[in-house]
Amino acid sequence: MRNRMTTASTRHLLVLTLIILCGFGVRAALHNYHGLEGDDGFSLSLARLDIDTLLRGLAALELDIHPPGHFLALKAWIAVAGESLLSLRLMNILADVATGALMMRVAGRILSNRAAVIAGLLWLASPLLIYSDNLIRMYTLLSLFAAAGTACVVEARYHRQRWVWYVGAAIAGFLAAFTHIVGALILVCLALGVAVGWLMDSTRRLYSLLIAIIAFVIAGFLYLPYGYAVWQVYQSGRPLGAEISEAKFDEPFTALFHVIAATLTHRLGAVGVGVAMTILLVAAAIWLWQRRPRQSTSLLVMVWAGLAGMAILGWVAGFYKARYLAPFAPMLLALMAVIIASLPGRYWRGIVTAGLVLILASGVVRDLDHRFRDDWVAAASFIRRHERQNDRIIVIPDWGQEAFRFHYQGNAPVVGLFPQVSPNIPYAEILEEQSANANGVWLVHYQPEVSDPDRLATSWFQSHASIVTEVFPAGMHIRYYDFVLSVDALPEDAIPLDARFGNMMQLHGYFLPVTQGSAVDSWLHPPSNWVQVVLYWEALTPNSNVTPRVRLTSPYAQVYGEVLDRSNDLLDRVPISTWQPGEIWEVAYDINLNPETPPGVYNIEVMVLDTDGQPLSTEGADAGEFWVIAGQFIIQ
Template sequence: MLGCSGVFSVLNRFRPSGVHLPRYLLPTLLLLLAAYFRFHQLETQSLWNDEGNSLRLAQRSVGDLIDAVGRDIHPPGYYLLLKGWISLAGTSEFSLRAVSAFQGLLTVAITITLGRKLFSRSAGLIAGLVVVINASAVYYSQETRMYAQLALLSAASMWALMDFLSPHPPAPSPTRRDGGRSRAWAWPLTLSLCNAAGLYTHYSYAFTLAAQGVILALWMIGRRVDSAARRVLLRAIALYGLTLLLFLPWLPTAWDQIMTWPRTGLDLSLTERLHTMLAWIIYGNTAGDIPWVNLIWPGALMLAGVWPIRWRRTMALIWGGITVMALVVSGAYREANLKFLLPAQIAAALLMGGGVWQLWGYATRTRRSASLQPRFIAHLIAGVSLFLIVIGQLEALNTLYTDPVYARDNYRAIAALIMAEPRSGDAIILDAPNQAEVFTYYYQGDAPIYELPRGLGGDDDQTRAEVQNVIAMHRRIFVLFWGEEERDPRRVVQTTLDIEAYPVFSEWYGDVRLAQYAVLQETPETPQVIATTRFGEQITLSGYALSTNTAQSGDVLGVTLFWQTDVPLDTRYKVTVQLLAPDGSLVSQHDAEPGNNRALTTTWTPHRMVTDSHGLIIPPGTPPGLYTIIVGLYDINAPMNRLLVTADGASPSDHLSISIVKIS
């Protein structure tokens, strides 16, 4: 594939005489493409938890917003911008995400400009293309969070720094002295203000500041210390002093927040971390498991981009390298924090664009009388490497739009399901409670919402009592489980519901699990019906109990099973409880490992009873008649192979019919 320089040469070679390619045509086309990808399906996915938090913070008064953010882990800059934005654009999903989409678009424009200033116009276009189609850049340009703003301000500050360190034309004539002085300070002030805004956007912006410090130091080392260099140094000290002064009011809060950031402690080698970060930076967050070989051609282009060494060309290398190293050294490395690498993704794009330009330029500069082999190899490396990178990025981008694995948590669908058939006696529990901001954006029903555990959790007795109180007051309970590992690590909410209510269904909506429980009679502690039915060679169903033998459509039928094993088990089995129509067709089903996935068969103690409750919902409109309840047991890894059931006087079967229920 031709690099952009080659595209220009081909176009110029075959253009009609006197026809010139408009200077801004390709940049404009790139920006249009960037706009398409960033605004495409912008409102298709539901807002997820953190986006809901962003909205609710932005809806507060300025004073309340700053106070609330001070207790969070992020500075207030993005939320204040979002507050101003929604006052003009509203709070629809499209409007909320549009601010990030616009910021992503501006980032592409600055990347093109940076590439042109660091290398050439063609390099800038290639770098812009790499950012345009990078799945990570697109993903965070479609999210109501501060990460697109982090990337934008990082790129803008690097642009300002480069201009600040570049030689300028002589001072203007006396008649234009004031205008010249104001222009001379425009870029330095832009640098200082961008840096302050970056710190108020996200604390990982400090990685970009560290890179700027190294770039300034190397620039000074590479210059003869003369009066001009000393002036630049003094101005730099003043500019970074201004940045610190602007951030000073928030500095104590920032220090407290950073000191309480959790350290991941992930047991990964540096090589594994480096591989993950490079794959994320180059191909995007949806690229999957990228083999090392697929990092060779991007690496070759980046090396070509900095050779031969020039201080301008090394800016992107220093910027990206320090950002990557800082993420590891700071202890913040984990998969969820790879988004801190968005500035490094821009730096890598600049290096790859510069590498294509360097290789193509090498081939162009080679004397025509020389062998064609070096020129051909340079063209081949540049074109094929860029082609493979673009193909990989497009595959990841397609995955972003089409693979549900990468879809955001679907609170919209959860709220719609709960509101579809409301009943008196409904209740909703949010475990953990910080889901309230996004859930109430969609949920407009009348059921009371209980946010449990209270506060940061930790008081298990209080949480258990509050769940029991909900059970006492309501007949149907919906529970949204998300982030309970931090707020409810001992699963008090779920355990209490599993013991005192009947689980009806459980379904994942991204990383959020929606469960429904039915409150019927008190769950029995002993069987109503004694049985000694064998499932396989080692498991015995000792008995069962039903909440009722008669029910109506729309009701929930409670089934409690009592299991035992003769010996310890090394296989996890799942229980299926099914309601069959008179003709044998399936009407309702509940599958779960025993104890609603808490009493795994591999944890059973021989000859100790295990209580296992299931709720069977009888769908509305179910015809009256006599229905059969059956029970089966199967290997969790082989769901089609049920254990053989043997009961006294009956032939072996793959299920046990335990009762007939009358539906009226």
């Protein structure tokens, strides 16, 4: 008998270990699928401050609304592991692995080994926890403290010295409270769990309760100065969390539906899904409580207190982002594992587990869409491929530059300006100073509706330079402004051409920043890719009333792309009719491709049309009958 029990325990331990390893493998494999987010760069910049400056700034709520716990941990981790993307992600991945182990412990303690395995499977595929791992923020660490506190509350029931575990829960709650603003709610949930656990305990030793009260009172007292400062911020009308809330709730139940769906599935949280999940979860919770009140009541109270608290914060204070729910995911998933493991019949348990894991996994797959994450990788890559000599990059707001710098491998100098552009600051003088002596400026606007709500920086550039191109990576808007409209001679990177159009226009050369790519684009400006070409024109006669036409054509003259019309480009600011002979104008065109363009080699075809829309004849070494080929682009 003892041998069989030992074999079963060994087999169970191996299964749990395999789940942990699989979970680690999934998280490690996804660590570089997305780049840093803007908030990640902000965390990185704070972690680089000296400890005194960091603590003073956070205590005054000047650097961030959140307490210093995570930033201190990140600072210590970077000192040991460095700042590579893998090392930065690994801190959260390891914390999440510990969270998964605690989830399995909680479910196993409450019910059985079967519940522990189910909890592990749910943790393995949890989209919100995996999403949090790929942030350099405090949500995974917060989840670990929440899971540790939950484990202490549950574990206390099985030990004579219950007060030790109650103190452990208070310590975990205290650490959570000093990690993120949501930690205060976690502290309250753990206190409720301890109180309910003591009431459900048949022994009800008074000294255990008194020690627990003292521990949580001390934790609350230590948190009080920070909590009071946060309350003052709320009273002032300043947002407690992100400037942009992911959702606005008119009713508390709508908020609850959304909170439950997002905690489980992250981005699959439609209202209908939330309603269905809430009804099922309420029914299942009541059923479990009726069957196993002593074992499950503490966990049920903590889960529902946390979900209801987050719903109230979202509804009343507008304090909501799905990532704020991450610390409640371990509690909720452990509860669901206990519910599933309590179902009668192996068949039904297997069906429900497989179905829920599939739903969770679909949330992970949906998170892989780059449109849902700040895409600094795409932004940095695009600028690097299109930048030219003596360009400059300005990132607004200033703290967004850290995420951009992390991924940028080009040569242009990068500067971050303004926490927010407003009329109260000398933004025009600063922009003029930063743009001085630059041929072109890449303006990277991160969260422009917050960082420049009145479009002041954009208006300044629009009035001082011509726009060349613009792209829209997720979370930001990038524009390139050209301050050098004309040149004395072809730049070194331009390819010379000898072509004249009707003795009215001469094409001196062209420049193609990128010469190959896909016809489809889903990151920067869906659904189609753009091909940029820079042409160097000269008007051979004054008052030339002609129109250049630039297209992407096949070798058989079939058109697959035409130029985008963009206000405030060079031709809009300086019409051809105002050009004088001897001036060489640098004109950039974005050719919008047909997304169904088949792979192959295509020509950049250039013509000049007269007032009747007819092409002018061409002459010169590089001229065709009435066209010129200004380079080729390969569709892959």
